[in-house]
Amino acid sequence: MEATKEKRAFTPGPWVAMGKAVYEATRYREILWVGDNTGSASDEEKSANARLIASAPELLEQCKLFEKCLTHLINSGDSGADLERDKLREVLAKVEGGEG
Numbered sequence: 001m002e003a004t005k006e007k008r009a010f011t012p013g014p015w016v017a018m019g020k021a022v023y024e025a026t027r028y029r030e031i032l033w034v035g036d037n038t039g040s041a042s043d044e045e046k047s048a049n050a051r052l053i054a055s056a057p058e059l060l061e062q063c064k065l066f067e068k069c070l071t072h073l074i075n076s077g078d079s080g081a082d083l084e085r086d087k088l089r090e091v092l093a094k095v096e097g098g099e100g
């Protein structure tokens with residue numbers, strides 16, 4: 001029997017980074033504290049990680065748009081875009097809770 005994964009329900013964006021935490025931009029509800037159990041990451045590194053994580057909803061939407069653009073190129077005869085689209089689809093599947 002094949003194992004199934006639940007589709008993840010994300011906190012809707014936009015998100016903002018404030019220091020080492022990520023907040024929901026509309027309600028400023030904290031959704032993630034970027035910590036480090038080992039104590040090896042600097043505050044600057046933790047803040048950079050928070051900024052990267054806060055940009056995730058926008059990055060996801062741009063990846064979805066790019067997948068559509070690659071599909072259009074492939075349907076127009078550009079055979080060089082199919083491998084890149086397949087890789088992008090694998091990443092999107094991981095993000096959305098499927099197999100990647």
